[in-house]
Amino acid sequence: MEPILEVKDLTMDFGGLRALDHLDLEIDRGEIAALIGPNGAGKTTFFNCITGIYIPTRGDVVISPPGKKRERINGLKPNHVTERGMARTFQNIRLFPSMTVLENVMIGRHCRTRSGIAGAVFRGPGTREEEQAVVDKSYEILEKMGLSRFVNELARNLPYGAQRRLEIARAMATEPFLILLDEPAAGMNPQETYELDQLILRIRDEEGISLLLIEHDMQLVMSLSDRIFVMDYGKKIAQGTPEEIKNNPVVIKAYLGEEIDA
Amino acid sequence: MLKLSNVESYYGNIRALKGIDIEISEGEIITLIGANGAGKTTTLMSICGVVPPRHGEILFMGRPIHEMSPDRIVALGISQVPEGRRIFPFLTVTENLDMGAFLRKDKDGIKKDIEYIYELFPILAERRNQAGGTLSGGEQQMLAISRALMARPKLLLMDEPSLGLAPLVIRRIFGIIEKINTENRTTIFLVEQNANLALKVAHRGYVMENGRVILSDAAQNLLSNEQVKKAYLGV
Amino acid sequence: MKIQDIKESFFIAAWFILLTFPIMVIQVNPIENIIEWRWWNLILVGAGSFMLSFVWRYLMNRKAGQKRKESEDAEDIPLTQRLLRNPRFFVPALIVLGVFVFAFPFLFSAYQINIMTTALIYVVLGLGLNIVVGLAGLLDLGYVAFYAVGAYSYALLNHHFGLGFWTVLPVGAFMGAMFGVLLGFPVLRLRGDYLAIVTLGFGEIIRLILENWNAFSFGPSGIANIPRPGFFGVDFSLEASSRYLYFLMIAMALFTIFVVNRLQNSRIGRAWIALREDEIACQAMGIDKTKTKLTAFALGATWAGMVGVMFAAKTTFINPASFTFLESAIILSIVVLGGMGSIVGVIIGALVLILLPEYLRAFSEYRMLLFGAIMVIMMVFRPQGIISGVRRTYQFKGKGDKAVKTRETVKQPAPTTDHS
Amino acid sequence: AAQEGPIKVGVAGAHSGDLASYGIPTVRAATLVVEERNEQFGGIDGKKIELLVEDDVCKPEIATNTATKLVSDGAHVVIGHICSGATKAALGIYNDQKLVTMSPSATNPALTQSGDYPNFYRTIASDDAQARLQVDYALKEMGLKKLAVIHDKGDYGKGLAEFAKKFIEDEENAEVVLYEGVTPGAVDYSAVVQKVKRSDADGVIFGGYHPEASKIVMQMRKKKMDIPFISDDGVKDDTFIKVAGEYAEGVYATGPRDTSKNPIAKKAVEQHKAKYGEDPGAFFLNAYAAAMALLNAIDVAGSTDYDGITKALQSEFVATPLGIIRFDERGDAIGIGFSMYQVQNGKYVELEE
């Protein structure tokens, strides 16, 4: 197994509060991994730290994009992290509400295209081609995500579940090797959650993108994940396959509770 | 206790509610389920007057409230756990709870209730002086629920209270829902995606689709209704 | 219902009588120690506010009613937009407009040409600021500084080195951009209204330096005898040179519209809009926040610099008094009043706001009073601006097909003050 | 050229905005003069005189619009503009159209001295003339050696101060110990006053208008600084005395000579009070004089012909509130003497030389 993301000793302090506590974690290529833990355990903070939104107090984040060099990315700005191939969604949906659905995805193509001001003004053949490619590629992604009927809708007018999927579509447009999903199933009903499940599998299988998701919906986590990491109070308290985690007494005590509704 | 008849509400010129009839009696737990964008949130916001209905009538304990301003409606004893939590970001946890009790005058009672909340959610007690905006998603959700409880409402409207909560906490929340319903006789109007859970605690349920109520029945019946099963319970 | 209205209007009239009593009725002359009581005004205010309250109520009801009327399925596109999209209307309209624009200076007096030229200057300024405020969402209250930079570039380069209009035009644009970057670097990490005050401060700094640094800028007495743009050495009469300037400005405005339109629908333009909507999400999508903002700022400033050169050439005299904060406020008003992010809107906004005070000259001293009132009323009854922005939409035939047609239809609600 | 219809006199200046108080008195003066003329003589040669009043807010770019408007509306002569900057911007347009323009208040020396504006006249002394008088008075009459020169950063005030500074520096035994601009409208000038105190100046020369002057004088006197304060025409205004009250005592200001005894001036002020119920404001008499001079020139020339008016202005003396005046080729008024005034017992008193 070749790890594509290695996190070592990651620590994040907010004033006196230690939100991440010497956290170690690895994601392998082609894996769907899940990060679970009680509320306030530091899961979202973990995402923020590895994507450059927060600068961690200490620790290392190293990526090894397939076919590219290993690279340490702590301290990089979020846009550089994305350029290097790690894309994410947000726990509270952050779309561009008054842009259309297609444009939201087109924004995702920004870091994979180059045309500048001169190109925009003169609109030479190069720019036109690039623009056409952006549109086509974005539409293609929307079709894959089952959002093509909304192309020209404003993002804010979409139903909640569709907005969640759009966020994923937008992340996919950046051509990542790893997508980080923060509670993708929140606010979805079981039917939609099931569809999401299928979608995530397809993303992995068809696009070869690895995924790390934070989720409280255990049914989804257990059915999807190859590997699960469990956090509590900023520390990693367990890691393993769904079976192992389900039966891990520490996890049951801290997070799952006595019985699982799965 | 609460009666909506033929309620229509709009966002600008989008008709989000297309004539809704709902009735809730005192002491009931009612749940409203439906797909995304069905208009559940809009229904709650219309009751509270934030999205005032353009047509139809809403009676609360016999009084028409559809033309009242939100603060007056709230003063009648309705409080809400809104969608998206809506924590006051720069107020501390304690201040947020305090705001929940804005219309209450009994200082001691408020104090006691805050302590009670801290017992229910120890994590909030740990964070009591932290600004609401920096809480984690789940912590905010707990705070939003607690804030609504602080009002000691007669009717509690809850919009997806389980959103973003850990399984353990969800169970605790549903425990609390049943508890305040039986102990304080608080009427509860619950909107949930987790229809399984919701229908288990509820007495009756309504199913919404596309701005209309398409089905209403006792919770048990809905649980076993094929149509509902297929669409909302995920087999 | 009617009685209710009258009652309410009576109450409003009484309130305004009370409110305006000291200022409208009593005129003190502390120098002579006389007090004059102008009771007549009381009646004027009372009657005036009584009448106006009916108009206000009518308009308010209409505003509310308008929303209601449109049924649930009606396409949410304003009439203007529908007309603009319909080629059967659009093409002839464009031709008529073109003919009118061309014939204008031959039909009207020098004065009319002159104010139209001024209005065109503001069209370009508005479009430039629209990049910064309307597209990138950066509230710039000191835009006039870049305008000053352009104007002084021409005046000074001409004064000291005898450089001509055409030479300085690109220089002015470049200087504008330079200053845009200069200001942009330190301040672009500021948010919303903090950025507003800093840009306001920057605008004032530029003006104050021009005012105080006599050795450099000739101070408050300004620079006179700036030559009008040349045309292969031809000497023009006043009339002819007004026309020439007018056509120059038309050309410049068309050029601006062309460029801004292309920018708006480009990769950069999308990034600006996205940045306005959500900075964090934008960064997470791989957009370099600083660089993108800086381009917006610099590009906006470029137009101001360029048109500043034009301004100096048109007035032939400049001094710092032309570059006050109020000027920035007016340009901003053009953008917002016209409709943020909409090119047509900004053009109409500029024409309205700049021509209005000129045509209000008939009201002599009530001119600015009315101007202020109209600004308020336009915002109250048309908060989204005269023309609201639209988003480009794409048509797709089916799976795997290329995008076939692009047009603009989806109405873009400007960002609201939402606290969520 | 002989023409039909009324004679049109343009009046341009700031009638709204922050500088309105300097422009409105001119409109009133022109109105009074023209009304009187129309009533008493039925206009000029049987033609009624009409006013075209246009606002320029003292902004150059608006002034060009104002000027083209006046030109388009067929003005024959123009009274205005008020601010030197706006005047300069507008003059090019009037010059192209051969329109005589006369400002009651634009004092920038270049307007007459540069030779760029042959159509321009004014009924106010230029900055350098006033500055000359201020400096001469301070150095020769009062024997001051160390002067603080303060201005309000404006066109008028700063222009004047620049000249004063130059004139002082040209003298052997005097020096400028402080040269400083204050921000008009600021709430407080104590820092500048402290600075004057520290500079050890034995006199202050001020260029600017009365609101700033009164604030500075009051703060100086409150801080027990009794050095002479010599200011300009912009301060020679009764409002100054009223505002500064007891602190105004002893303040010097230059102004047009002996208007208080001039019967025309008295009449003009009376007319103003009768019609507008208050004392006239800034540059009222200058504007009154300008209106009279222009009407007289048209009368003498027998037409509104540019050359005729020019000739009449430069050759014919006319009695105005400012004295009996005519204009030199450059456009400055001859016969408007300037005197030094001092506030004594709450009144400006002309100091005999």
Add this chain to the structure above:
Amino acid sequence: MDWEYFFELLLGGLTRGSIYALIALGYTMVYGIIELINFAHGEIYMIGAFTALIAANVLTMLGMNELAVLVLASVVAILYSAAYGFTVEKIAYKPLRQAPRLSPLISAIGMSIFLQNYVLLAQTSDFLPFPSLIPELEFMEPIAHIISSAEVIIILTTAVVMILLTLLIKYTRIGKAMRATAQDRSMAMLVGVNVNRVISTTFVIGSALAAVGGVLIASHIGMINFYIGFIAGIKAFTAAVLGGIGSIPGAVLGGMVLGWTESFATGYVSSDYEDVFAFALLVIILIFRPAGILGRSTTQKV
């Protein structure tokens, strides 16, 4: 170092800063609650001063004694400013609650132009002498050449007002309602806050403060005209932002910093560039503290 000179500049800056602060308080309150840069605030201040001038003249004519004139004129000014503030909010801002972010800003600019010209037309364009309503206190006589009674009163008033406002916002019911409304308007409704009333109250308090400022400052300076509000407004806005907009102590601190900067810049460099220094300082402070000196940090949790 010339300590006396330094000290005098310090005091001068303090007075000037207090003046800015007094107006900035109203600014910051209004901004805090509806995130609107209320450009008409300066005009409310101007109207307060005008009303006080008119009232004082009428009352003096009626033969009242000085103290009565001071008190009554101030009360009239406060009432009227509050009423103007209230009315302006109702006409120009309330209909724009749901509007795009910048629309109320333009409405405010229009309102400011309107009010200026209203006073210009109804009263006069000239400067009017403003009676020195604040009496020269006997016991202040020995130090009167350093600091006048009026200045002391301005400084004290600012301090008192700041403390009262801080207490109001921190501890009273209406204060809590204000904070909630500021942070999330519709959620505030949902906990029972009457948002319209809270916003109106904020405008009324802010405008009343502007009137207090108007009376004190006008009698300190000794004259007013219709345009004084504009410059005061810009300076107050700067002060409010400098201190951290929305923060009451911040507005006062911002005012002070601004006052001192201008005073020292004039004293040690040149008053030619006092405003340049003031704005340059603003830029520098905001670069290092992007939310102002006392402003809360704007970093957002995502």
